[in-house]
Amino acid sequence: MSLVTQPSDKPRLAVVFGGRSSEHGVSCLTAREVLAAIDTDRYDVHPVGITRGGDWVQETAQWGELEPGTLPSVRDDLPPFVWESLRDFDAVFPLLHGPWGEDGTVQGLLEMADIRYVGAGVLASAVSMDKPFTKTVFSAAGLPQIPYVTIRPWEWKNDRSRVEDRIRALGLPVFVKPARAGSSSGVQMVEAWDDLDPAIQKARDFDPKVMVESAARGKRELECAVIQQPNGKPIASVVGEITVAEESDHEFYDFEAKYLDGTSLNVVPADIPVTLSERIRTYAVQAFEAVGCEGLARVDFFATDDGLVINEINTMPGFTPYSMFPVLWEASGVPYAELVDRLIQLALQRDTGLR
Template sequence: MTERKVRVALLFGGRSGEHAISAATAAGVLKAIDRDRYDVVPVGITREGRWVVASDDPALWELRSDRLPEVTAAAGSEVVLATSADGPQLQVLEAGAVPEVLGQVDVVFPVLHGPFGEDGTVQGLLELADVRYVGSGVLASAVGMDKHYMKLVFAAHGLPVGPYVVVSPRDWSQRREDVLTRVKALQPPLFVKPARAGSSLGVTRVDDLADLERAVEDAQVHDPKVLIEEGVEGREIECAVLGGHGDAAPRASVVGEIVVQTEGEFYDFEAKYIEDDTARLDIPADVPDAVSERVRELAVLAFEAVGAEGIARVDTFVQADGTVVLNEINTMPGFTPISMYPKLWEASGVPYPELIDELIQLALERRTGLR
């Protein structure tokens, strides 16, 4: 009797501003996953939050300069994740018909970025359904998504973070002058960003405080809570972290550097995913061994500080004197074949298809619930 393949529900799209990046990540996974080992069920989430049966054709979900991929309700029949005596199941809903069982789900690979996907919401749903999934649990996902609480957790663990000011919606509407006074203590340039968004959406560099209010309002389009960070003078050095099997420690990749090639610019959404000449990725980064080891050490410490599991990318700034400052942790980093996370592991001896397999195996090993 032939053993059934492991069934992987690839969950992508979602309600956040990073919908298209999630779809592009799904395209990469669909192309590279080992079909001899895994039965893949693509499930797209529309911007309205509907789950639908999605096409298995990677070309439909790839990023193009003239078109961003989009999951729509027309993509396929609606899907729900249901519990049963045999374990979690995907069921297809058709109007006026009995739900059709799409198949038992062994593991969910949620390649979702941003709020309503990377922030613990979907992770909580999967925990309730008692289905294993790739990546961090509820708390680590929520902390990793919210840059305010992320920095609080890092600081509580004695990890180095740069100066910043948090602006809540009430602060901005009722105490704006107080906010502006606190911001004056920060040294420009400042970076104004949504507290709970990724892919550099809504991020503005501010060199003149006269531009601050507009920058805050631009960030609030993506998140009512805003972070204003003092720009750290240094090189942007990143490290990919992969969970350990059993009780083994997390593993750190070689380090890489984002080199912005256009003076005065920063690594924004277009530079990351659309333009191909604004920035380059240097892997491994040309830094002294001591700096590389410090970045790798801090990456693992940051991973453990938030309680991350499976996958994360940790971003740092390396200053001229070799001091390393943590910028942030991404618990579901960009995972297209050209993204920093897979490229760092490829340079560390783990090619993309093998990395996908490793993440799924880590998820299958881990139980749901308290751990």
């Protein structure tokens, strides 16, 4: 079933959100904000939802007032949408976070169908979603990082003692993370070795592949946003800092602090020396280029007692009221609606196929 019922002289845009990952609700929040910002006088806009079960439906992204601590969800009782109908559109804006959306899967589908879309391509999306592979690329680019250990599923099953020895060599505390999840889903800080196995098991609930990182001493969480200009050159925003309110129960910037209880704070611009800010902005662009990113990205850093390290790159950052990406560009002179329009225009102008 096609959403396009009559010809339009405006570019036709499908906004796709939801999806099967643990970040489904965050994707829905992002979609609500982006859809409200798109100029419907310029674009013929159609929301397309993917349910938690993977069904495509004709959504509206209108959930009304949400209860505190809850996230919206794509409804499964809506009219179906056949993905081949995306060929009726001039571009797709995939606002999907996490696996089965941000990881190159949907991008591959769009590439196969010769459909223009916002954001990174297949390779950059896949590499950036997989934290250990991202670190491999960053290492090759000469970007400083925190020591880490990757736990592959077969290793955890067949050679657990050797894996644990490698992790213990990192020293305490450590952070245990699903290798291919975002929004801090499943992340835990471990301060005693007796808590390591339960933390790994929790991370494996999100992803059978897990990464364990050293906990940086005295770290400050700093973020920088990147977008491409029409000529393809990436540019960096001002630098922001994320803090968690001291009176909160959160030991670090976890999922609840980000999206549910409002205890995280965005400090933009960050109160840091100009030299550190410029170094971060340079590294952000280098990271963007290292993974072959397109369109947009948010690059995260830690300023530690031992120096600056890069944490990760997010190829489809959130656009929720709590999200740093649009806040950073607002502080850099690009308002929210203009930022969204720039990304759409980049998608409309770029070539399909190999680029």
